[in-house]
Amino acid sequence: MKIIPKGLTKFNFSDNGSASVECALKMAFQYQYQCGHSRRTRFMCLSDGYHGETIGALSVGTLDLYAKIYKPMLMDTIQIEAPDCYRCKYGKCRDCCGCECFVRAEEAFAEHGDETCAIIVEPLLQGSAGMRIYPPLYLKKLRELCDRYGILLIADEIATGFGRTGKYFACDHAGITPDIMCVSKGLTGGYMPMAITITTDEIYDAFYADYSSGRAFMHSHTYSGNPLGCSAAIAVQGILQNTDVLEKAQERGVYLYARLMETFGDNPNVGEIRSIGLINAIELVEDRESKKGFDSSLRMGYRIYRNALTKGLLLRPLGNVLYFNPPLIINESEIDAAVERCAAAVREVL
Numbered sequence: 335m336k337i338i339p340k341g342l343t344k345f346n347f348s349d350n351g352s353a354s355v356e357c358a359l360k361m362a363f364q365y366q367y368q369c370g371h372s373r374r375t376r377f378m379c380l381s382d383g384y385h386g387e388t389i390g391a392l393s394v395g396t397l398d399l400y401a402k403i404y405k406p407m408l409m410d411t412i413q414i415e416a417p418d419c420y421r422c423k424y425g426k427c428r429d430c431c432g433c434e435c436f437v438r439a440e441e442a443f444a445e446h447g448d449e450t451c452a453i454i455v456e457p458l459l460q461g462s463a464g465m466r467i468y469p470p471l472y473l474k475k476l477r478e479l480c481d482r483y484g485i486l487l488i489a490d491e492i493a494t495g496f497g498r499t500g501k502y503f504a505c506d507h508a509g510i511t512p513d514i515m516c517v518s519k520g521l522t523g524g525y526m527p528m529a530i531t532i533t534t535d536e537i538y539d540a541f542y543a544d545y546s547s548g549r550a551f552m553h554s555h556t557y558s559g560n561p562l563g564c565s566a567a568i569a570v571q572g573i574l575q576n577t578d579v580l581e582k583a584q585e586r587g588v589y590l591y592a593r594l595m596e597t598f599g600d601n602p603n604v605g606e607i608r609s610i611g612l613i614n615a616i617e618l619v620e621d622r623e624s625k626k627g628f629d630s631s632l633r634m635g636y637r638i639y640r641n642a643l644t645k646g647l648l649l650r651p652l653g654n655v656l657y658f659n660p661p662l663i664i665n666e667s668e669i670d671a672a673v674e675r676c677a678a679a680v681r682e683v684l
């Protein structure tokens with residue numbers, strides 16, 4: 335069974351997500367250079383994006399929490415204001431908009447299109463930004479815009495890949511093929527360090543030439559394609575393809591969302607409950623009307639996390655956002671237990 339988006343055919347193995355992003359950035363840069371576009375030296379990215387913690391990955395990430403102190407070391411990238419559907423500036427909603435916010439991308443491409451080699455995005459889900467979810471239409475438009483300007487589209491599917499969003503890859507929701515796709519986390523089910531940077535024949539061919547031409551991609555890590563990582567990945571892919579794990583996970587994602595709506599839907603301090611596949615997030619607010627968040631000094635998410643721990647539930651807050659990204663094999667009674675404990679922790683802390 336062919337699972338990756340159509341047209342992605344070539345694989346560069348590595349051992350962690352950040353490494354696969356570094357590989358993607360260098361590959362995009364060198365591809366453009368070898369195609370005669372040596373002016374295309376810059377990268378675009380979305381605000382509040384996260385792509386890992388090595389220097390290149392930090393440069394295309396925009397969260398100060400991880401990057402601030404290293405700013406002088408980082409590449410000068412072009413940031414596009416990301417969609418923020420919960421607090422949409424155009425007064426639209428996630429499921430009924432025309433991606434009005436895409437105008438920010440159009441402006442950036444118009445201004446910097448000829449100096450840009452690639453744009454990197456987390457497709458549909460900006461995880462570290464607070465599990466922010468944006469519509470597939472945005473990705474479709476981005477694919478078209480990239481084609482128009484000759485800019486490569488890099489999809490960082492490290493968090494979203496392998497069934498997390500209800501489809502194999504987040505890009506599948508939009509029916510698009512990126513030029514380069516990074517995968518890691520779910521590739522081995524989290525059991526062994528392993529990552530792949532996947533690309534097209536077209537990009538591969540720009541590197542394939544006589545040794546003496548110097549066009550090769552000089553990029554390797556000692557543990558690239560580590561055999562134990564590879565065999566864990568093969569085993570996990572076998573399970574995903576030969577069992578109903580993904581189907582079940584999709585159903586459980588719907589169930590989890592329904593349980594959260596039932597439990598928190600009327601809570602005046604719950605601004606939004608958002609869901610894509612198994613990933614479900616609750617954004618806490620001080621005031622529902624104004625969508626004003628709790629002051630970060632209150633550390634509301636962290637306090638709820640601490641309280642939940644005493645109940646045997648391990649949450650991982652992102653500021654005022656509590657999220658669930660459980661194992662694909664979670665069952666309904668486990669979901670019930672998690673939601674109940676979370677509700678008790680929220681009640682006690684608030």
Ligand SMILES: *Cc1c(COP(=O)(O)O)cnc(C)c1O
Pocket residue numbers: 350351352353355384385386387456461490491492493518519
């Ligand atoms: C986890 C993650 C990374 C970084 O992967 P590491 O293996 O931690 O280096 C990059 N991008 C996204 C979207 C991630 O979720």
